[in-house]
Amino acid sequence: MNLIDEFPKISTGRLNLREINLNDAKPLFQYWSDIEVTKYLNIDPFINMGQAVNMIRLLRSLFPRKEGIRWIIVRKKDNAVIGTCGYNSWVKKSSRGEIGYELGREYWGNGYASEAMKEIIDYGFNVMELNRIEAFTVPEALRSINVLKKYGFKKEGILREYGYWNNQYWDENIYSLLKRDWIKSL
Ligand SMILES: CC(C)(COP(=O)(O)OP(=O)(O)OC[C@H]1O[C@@H](n2cnc3c(N)ncnc32)[C@H](O)[C@@H]1OP(=O)(O)O)[C@@H](O)C(=O)NCCC(=O)NCCS
Numbered sequence: 774m775n776l777i778d779e780f781p782k783i784s785t786g787r788l789n790l791r792e793i794n795l796n797d798a799k800p801l802f803q804y805w806s807d808i809e810v811t812k813y814l815n816i817d818p819f820i821n822m823g824q825a826v827n828m829i830r831l832l833r834s835l836f837p838r839k840e841g842i843r844w845i846i847v848r849k850k851d852n853a854v855i856g857t858c859g860y861n862s863w864v865k866k867s868s869r870g871e872i873g874y875e876l877g878r879e880y881w882g883n884g885y886a887s888e889a890m891k892e893i894i895d896y897g898f899n900v901m902e903l904n905r906i907e908a909f910t911v912p913e914a915l916r917s918i919n920v921l922k923k924y925g926f927k928k929e930g931i932l933r934e935y936g937y938w939n940n941q942y943w944d945e946n947i948y949s950l951l952k953r954d955w956i957k958s959l
Contacts (some may be wrong), residue, residue, distance in 0.1 A: 842950075848885070887923055887924075
C-alpha cells in the first residue's frame with residue numbers, strides 16, 4: 774500500500790499526531806476562540822461551536838483530496854488535545870506545501886510546536902515528496918518566526934496587506950524551506 778493512502782499517524786517523543794475528528798471540537802473551539810491564539814492566525818476568533826465543527830470538516834476534507842494534511846496534536850502523557858499543525862495546501866505539480874500550526878495558549882513555551890514541526894517537515898520532504906515548504910506569518914508573530922528560523926526557513930519577502938482579519942489588513946512575511954537545505958541541516 775502506498776504510505777499516503779491512509780491518513781498518516783506520527784509519533785514523536787512527547788506527542789501523537791493523528792487525524793482530526795468531530796470529537797475534538799471542544800478543545801479546538803477553545804483555542805480558535807482565544808484572541809491570543811488567533812491574533813496572527815488569519816481568522817477572526819470563533820464565537821460559536823458550529824464554526825469549529827465547520828472548520829474540522831474543512832480540515833478533514835483536505836487529505837482525501839490530497840490538497841493538504843492537518844493533524845491534531847495530542848500530548849502522550851495525558852492525552853490532552855493541545856493544538857493542530859499541518860499543510861494548509863499541497864500543490865503536487867510543483868511539489869510545494871504551505872505549513873501552519875497553532876497550540877492552545879497554555880501549551881506554549883514547552884517546545885511542543887517545534888517537536889511536531891520537525892516531524893511534519895520531515896514527512897513533507899520524504900513522504901509527500903515536497904521540494905518546497907512555505908509559511909506565511911505576520912512580522913509580529915515572533916513565536917511562530919522562532920519556530921521557522923529554528924528549522925532554517927528563509928524569509929523571502931513581505932506581502933503587503935496580504936491578509937484581512939480582526940477588521941484590519943495585515944502584512945505577511947513569506948518564508949520557505951527547500952528540501953536541499955533541510956538535507957544539509959540534518
Ligand atoms: C506559534 C506557536 C505554535 C509557537 O509555540 P511555542 O510553544 O512558542 O513554540 P515551541 O514549541 O518552539 O516552544 C518554544 C520554547 O519552548 C521552550 N521549551 C521548554 N521546554 C522545551 C523542550 N523540552 N524542548 C524545546 N523547547 C522547550 C523553549 O524556551 C523554546 O524556545 P526556544 O526555541 O527559543 O528555545 C504558538 O505561539 C501559537 O500557537 N501561536 C498562535 C498561533 C500562531 O501564531 N500560529 C502560527 C501562524 S503562522
